[in-house]
Amino acid sequence: MNPGIMPLPPVATEELPHVGAGLRFLDAPTDYLLELRARHGDTFFVDLFGFPLLFSFSPRGLQSLYALPEEEASFGLATFDMIGFKTPAEVFADVDPAIFREALAPSRLPAQVALIDAVVQMELERWGDAGETDIFDAIRTLEQRVGFALWIAPVAAEEPWWPELKRHFDVLDQATAFVAPQQTLATIASGKAAERAALASIAELLPRILAAHDAGPARGAATVDMLRARFAGADAALAERRVLHNAINLNQGFLSNLYAAIAWMSAEVLLRPEVRARLQDEIAATRAAHGEAFRSSPEALGTMGYAAQVLMESVRVAQRSLTLRKVLRPVGFDAGDGLYTVQPGVYIATMLSVTNTQTPELARFDPAHYNGRELRPELVPGRETVSTFGHGRHACPAQRFSLHMARIVVSRLLERFELSPCFAAMQPSRKQMGGVSRPEDTARVAYRLRNAAH
Numbered sequence: 001m002n003p004g005i006m007p008l009p010p011v012a013t014e015e016l017p018h019v020g021a022g023l024r025f026l027d028a029p030t031d032y033l034l035e036l037r038a039r040h041g042d043t044f045f046v047d048l049f050g051f052p053l054l055f056s057f058s059p060r061g062l063q064s065l066y067a068l069p070e071e072e073a074s075f076g077l078a079t080f081d082m083i084g085f086k087t088p089a090e091v092f093a094d095v096d097p098a099i100f101r102e103a104l105a106p107s108r109l110p111a112q113v114a115l116i117d118a119v120v121q122m123e124l125e126r127w128g129d130a131g132e133t134d135i136f137d138a139i140r141t142l143e144q145r146v147g148f149a150l151w152i153a154p155v156a157a158e159e160p161w162w163p164e165l166k167r168h169f170d171v172l173d174q175a176t177a178f179v180a181p182q183q184t185l186a187t188i189a190s191g192k193a194a195e196r197a198a199l200a201s202i203a204e205l206l207p208r209i210l211a212a213h214d215a216g217p218a219r220g221a222a223t224v225d226m227l228r229a230r231f232a233g234a235d236a237a238l239a240e241r242r243v244l245h246n247a248i249n250l251n252q253g254f255l256s257n258l259y260a261a262i263a264w265m266s267a268e269v270l271l272r273p274e275v276r277a278r279l280q281d282e283i284a285a286t287r288a289a290h291g292e293a294f295r296s297s298p299e300a301l302g303t304m305g306y307a308a309q310v311l312m313e314s315v316r317v318a319q320r321s322l323t324l325r326k327v328l329r330p331v332g333f334d335a336g337d338g339l340y341t342v343q344p345g346v347y348i349a350t351m352l353s354v355t356n357t358q359t360p361e362l363a364r365f366d367p368a369h370y371n372g373r374e375l376r377p378e379l380v381p382g383r384e385t386v387s388t389f390g391h392g393r394h395a396c397p398a399q400r401f402s403l404h405m406a407r408i409v410v411s412r413l414l415e416r417f418e419l420s421p422c423f424a425a426m427q428p429s430r431k432q433m434g435g436v437s438r439p440e441d442t443a444r445v446a447y448r449l450r451n452a453a454h
């Protein structure tokens with residue numbers, strides 16, 4: 001049966017229809033797509049557990065994918081289909097997608113970097129004088145705590161609130177839907193019972209946090225105040241629910257890529273003495289030029305071009321994002337090797353891990369591949385062949401913000417601690433499908449407080 005694509009591209013099949021390709025994809029998505037690309041070329045169709053996917057990897061195909069209009073091939077609905085396996089649908093029903101761009105408005109950045117820096121310092125103090133930690137777990141916790149301050153209210157990052165919020169957010173963790181899709185089967189089987197219980201616990205906790213916030217000096221200045229003003233109306237219960245669901249969505253979106261990107265960057269810096277030395281020089285020069293409080297100034301942070309190169313390179317090599325557009329109306333798609341007409345229901349797809357490291361030069365980690373935030377154009381046959389924060393209309397609105405947070409976290413880490421990795425190299429997780437990768441093996445780091453004045 002034709003899956004709704006004319007002319008029909010090569011069709012990837014396994015012995016068991018639907019299930020066979022799905023199981024291979026779940027087991028090792030990047031390796032499986034690399035194998036299919038070697039077998040079928042840059043454009044092919046594959047059915048994964050009943051999801052019809054038209055994959056495209058050529059420079060022209062990728063350019064076409066990022067140019068698809070939302071009304072014809074939707075990013076929003078494709079995302080919903082992917083994380084809808086994990087997140088209770090009632091959360092999405094209340095979410096206003098415009099809130100991300102509002103929350104990330106450049107005018108908010110100065111207050112946000114100052115708040116990020118304050119919470120990062122609190123959390124690094126909690127690490128104590130010395131110890132050993134998995135850098136990905138530790139930075140995930142750190143970012144969760146920062147997120148509670150940024151996207152609820154500063155008081156939410158304090159005791160006793162943040163550990164309890166973390167406990168419930170860990171159950172809801174949207175990233176599981178694409179980082180460990182295997183666990184999704186248990187979620188579906190239970191009717192999202194654990195997730196709904198976590199949601200209820202946050203709903204019970206939030207009014208208590210808001211009462212503490214309203215009683216404190218930061219009243220009126222927090223994201224939750226923006227949300228309360230936006231959703232105020234005659235129906236108080238409805239307004240409260242919308243505030244809750246949008247605060248949850250902001251925290252989850254914030255966490256999905258950034259913690260792994262910062263952890264990946266930290267680990268690369270620790271593994272490479274020359275990168276660490278150059279970054280330390282840049283931190284010292286930024287302090288000399290802008291003063292001790294340089295981390296509270298977006299302008300000062302913006303001058304740290306080498307830190308941007310290291311983060312971009314880390315994201316490039318670790319990106320596993322499965323980029324999807326769900327076709328809503330018949331759409332013409334120029335895949336480079338032909339023009340296809342694609343019918344509603346099919347997903348036009350690519351996976352960044354297949355193309356981001358596809359040449360021997362791109363397979364190497366080297367921050368010099370970037371000039372600031374820009375990849376050197378001679379490295380790729382087309383701009384869209386490599387993606388870190390995406391391209392086109394759905395490119396990440398949080399790129400500048402993410403770079404600033406990475407600069408704050410990594411500079412604080414390097415200044416406060418002597419750090420030594422307990423691993424010699426990192427490989428992206430073979431199983432991960434979506435987002436910035438965690439490593440295949442654990443990445444433990446030993447740390448000890450420096451004696452220096454900072």
Ligand code: HEM
Binds near residue numbers: 262390394
């Ligand atoms: C290093 C960190 C990050 C990376 C690598 C990253 C990557 C991406 C990519 C690749 C896309 C485009 C997806 C597509 O085309 O299908 C995207 C979109 C998006 N990202 Fe990020 N992201 C990061 C951090 C964040 C953070 C911290 C937030 C929120 C605070 C965020 C919010 C969003 C939103 C709302 C969109 C959708 C934009 C739209 O609907 O048009 N991202 N991100």
